[in-house]
Amino acid sequence: MDRKRIIVGVAGGIAAYKACSLVRQLTESGHHVRVVPTASALRFVGAATFEALSGHPVHTGVFDDVPEVPHVRIGQDADLVVVAPATADLLARAVAGRADDLLTATLLTARCPVLFAPAMHTEMWQHPATVDNVATLRRRGAVVLEPASGRLTGADSGPGRLPEPEEIATLAELLLTRPDAMPHDLTGVRMLVTAGGTREPLDPVRFIGNRSSGKQGYAVARVAAQRGAEVTLIAGHTAGLADPAGVEVVRIGSATELRDAVSKHAPDANVLVMSAAVADFRPAQFVATKIKKGAEEPTEIVLTRNDDVLAGAVRSRAEGQLPNMRVIVGFAAETGDANGDVLFHARGKLARKGCDLLVVNAVGDGRAFEVDNNDGWLLGADGAESALEHGSKTQMASRIVDAVAALLRDGA
Numbered sequence: 234m235d236r237k238r239i240i241v242g243v244a245g246g247i248a249a250y251k252a253c254s255l256v257r258q259l260t261e262s263g264h265h266v267r268v269v270p271t272a273s274a275l276r277f278v279g280a281a282t283f284e285a286l287s288g289h290p291v292h293t294g295v296f297d298d299v300p301e302v303p304h305v306r307i308g309q310d311a312d313l314v315v316v317a318p319a320t321a322d323l324l325a326r327a328v329a330g331r332a333d334d335l336l337t338a339t340l341l342t343a344r345c346p347v348l349f350a351p352a353m354h355t356e357m358w359q360h361p362a363t364v365d366n367v368a369t370l371r372r373r374g375a376v377v378l379e380p381a382s383g384r385l386t387g388a389d390s391g392p393g394r395l396p397e398p399e400e401i402a403t404l405a406e407l408l409l410t411r412p413d414a415m416p417h418d419l420t421g422v423r424m425l426v427t428a429g430g431t432r433e434p435l436d437p438v439r440f441i442g443n444r445s446s447g448k449q450g451y452a453v454a455r456v457a458a459q460r461g462a463e464v465t466l467i468a469g470h471t472a473g474l475a476d477p478a479g480v481e482v483v484r485i486g487s488a489t490e491l492r493d494a495v496s497k498h499a500p501d502a503n504v505l506v507m508s509a510a511v512a513d514f515r516p517a518q519f520v521a522t523k524i525k526k527g528a529e530e531p532t533e534i535v536l537t538r539n540d541d542v543l544a545g546a547v548r549s550r551a552e553g554q555l556p557n558m559r560v561i562v563g564f565a566a567e568t569g570d571a572n573g574d575v576l577f578h579a580r581g582k583l584a585r586k587g588c589d590l591l592v593v594n595a596v597g598d599g600r601a602f603e604v605d606n607n608d609g610w611l612l613g614a615d616g617a618e619s620a621l622e623h624g625s626k627t628q629m630a631s632r633i634v635d636a637v638a639a640l641l642r643d644g645a
């Protein structure tokens with residue numbers, strides 16, 4: 234893989250300890266990482282930790298190592314600057330164009346993408362000064378992540394938590410592959426995303442499930458939320474994925490629960506992304522007590538059909554019950570067979586389901602399920618077809634969200 238130069242700026246907040254995991258993840262991905270903390274960051278985490286993790290010396294001031302002119306060179310040479318955590322004070326200094334330490338000087342000289350991952354108390358995040366500073370940085374082209382909600386230091390909780398290091402690393406990788414992948418262009422858009430697999434209960438301990446990991450849907454929710462959308466994620470069973478920052482997560486088990494959750498949230502949504510692997514059938518009967526093996530030969534499991542949630546949403550919109558709904562996205566996992574290839578089946582599915590966009594994955598041979606990389610096609614109801622080049626599920630998500638954003642822009 235392409236080895237990039239990443240600067241990890243660390244400002245002085247308690248979340249500075251999470252920057253250690255971020256540095257670790259970026260170096261393990263093969264990148265050349267240099268840590269530039271502020272002096273206050275070093276009151277939380279020692280320079281030795283950052284030096285050991287990055288393999289490079291750590292300085293905070295512009296008068297260290299002067300012959301190397303680091304206050305100019307570090308920023309100039311970088312492929313990406315990630316500031317995590319970005320405190321209210323650091324954001325303010327970045328907006329003011331200050332250069333009173335090595336990190337702010339680096340921000341002034343960087344010509345590469347800059348990603349700020351804010352972390353602070355809710356009051357500070359919501360203060361008009363910070364709100365304006367974030368808007369200014371975004372207007373200048375920086376990516377400022379939405380913080381996560383949850384426990385902050387002390388007893389309080391609310392928006393202001395640093396997104397998980399893995400999430401920051403994923404979005405950093407996305408910016409490295411495509412610097413313009415995260416415009417803040419979806420404010421005011423309400424998006425409903427379903428993800429993961431459903432589980433159809435047979436008895437209190439058994440179910441019929443599937444191999445969906447939820448990664449693709451989670452990536453769509455994450456990217457859309459970071460582009461400014463208000464995202465509700467209806468999550469079935471996943472591979473233990475952490476909630477994406479800034480996303481409301483509703484948990485469901487079975488296809489029926491998923492259908493009910495979509496019915497509840499769809500009237501408010503402008504976009505529905507159906508990436509969940511919804512079981513087509515469920516056991517006709519739920520046995521309230523554990524089925525015993527007994528001495529008899531096993532009985533057959535009789536199945537009954539589940540509602541098609543995607544087709545149901547398309548129908549409701551056509552009947553005028555979802556006046557806010559502008560874009561409906563379906564997913565298709567296809568193998569191709571004697572009747573036709575993957576795209577042949579996908580075109581048929583798009584027509585049958587009546588959605589606006591269909592994301593098509595070729596499956597089988599270990600592709601698509603439970604893996605991190607993926608490829609496929611994006612088919613539009615207008616006949617548009619584009620290949621989704623091989624890449625991470627986050628890269629694919631960003632292309633899917635691009636296509637949704639384009640439809641919204643075109644007045645969908």
Ligand code: CTP
Pocket residue numbers: 488507508509510511512513539540541542543544562563564565566582
């Ligand atoms: N889907 C749904 N409700 C179901 C089954 C599927 O909403 N009960 C949605 C999935 O979330 C996905 C799309 O429909 O967006 C495609 O699902 P798939 O199972 O591949 O399509 P089917 O029409 O069931 O076709 P087939 O099983 O013949 O491939």
